[in-house]
Amino acid sequence: MQRRNRRLDRPRERVLEVAWELLVEKGLADLTLAELGRRVDTSASHLLYYFGSKDELLLEVLRWSETQLWTRWQRILAEESDPVERIRRFCALYLPPRAKDPRWLLWMEIWPRVLRLEVLREAHAGLDERWRVSLAGLLVDAGVADAGPLARRICALLDGLSVALTLDEAGLTIKEACDHAMALLPSETRALD
Numbered sequence: 001m002q003r004r005n006r007r008l009d010r011p012r013e014r015v016l017e018v019a020w021e022l023l024v025e026k027g028l029a030d031l032t033l034a035e036l037g038r039r040v041d042t043s044a045s046h047l048l049y050y051f052g053s054k055d056e057l058l059l060e061v062l063r064w065s066e067t068q069l070w071t072r073w074q075r076i077l078a079e080e081s082d083p084v085e086r087i088r089r090f091c092a093l094y095l096p097p098r099a100k101d102p103r104w105l106l107w108m109e110i111w112p113r114v115l116r117l118e119v120l121r122e123a124h125a126g127l128d129e130r131w132r133v134s135l136a137g138l139l140v141d142a143g144v145a146d147a148g149p150l151a152r153r154i155c156a157l158l159d160g161l162s163v164a165l166t167l168d169e170a171g172l173t174i175k176e177a178c179d180h181a182m183a184l185l186p187s188e189t190r191a192l193d
Helices: 011-026 033-039 044-051 054-079 083-094 102-114 118-141 147-166 174-182
Strands: none
Touching: 011 033, 011 044, 011 054, 011 102, 033 044, 033 054, 044 054, 054 083, 054 102, 054 118, 083 118, 083 147, 083 174, 102 118, 102 147, 118 147, 147 174
């Protein structure tokens, strides 16, 4: 049976939502364009026409996920005024909420692909930079000198801890991971906590 290339309402958004659902349901290895096409009632070739490749589809799903997370982050910033608590909440939001977290599985899949695809490299750098710049701003608000390098160090630590949490490393909790990141703050800043 041949699929119709049916026009969808909010086609891009619908495809990304369904791709996310598939990712949660089946995992990244089983997220195929054929299955995605079946779920949105179109063909894999139609999806390729719109997204270019599975790599670019994964990137779009990651961007979609990051946009949702960024919206949550903006709400937290509006709620919380204490600079050190903002840093702690940044760390907690940055980390995966559970083992096998789909967002982090996507990041882990994108990282090796970044090495060979320029379009992924540029997008990856932009997504990473947005979080680092936000954290650097928080660090400045907390009175930390040389906030840029410290933001890079904290984000790198959070990336590594996120992998461990995603892979369900025994004994590691989100609180402990946040504590590791907060330990990188200068002692006078930690004293405000």
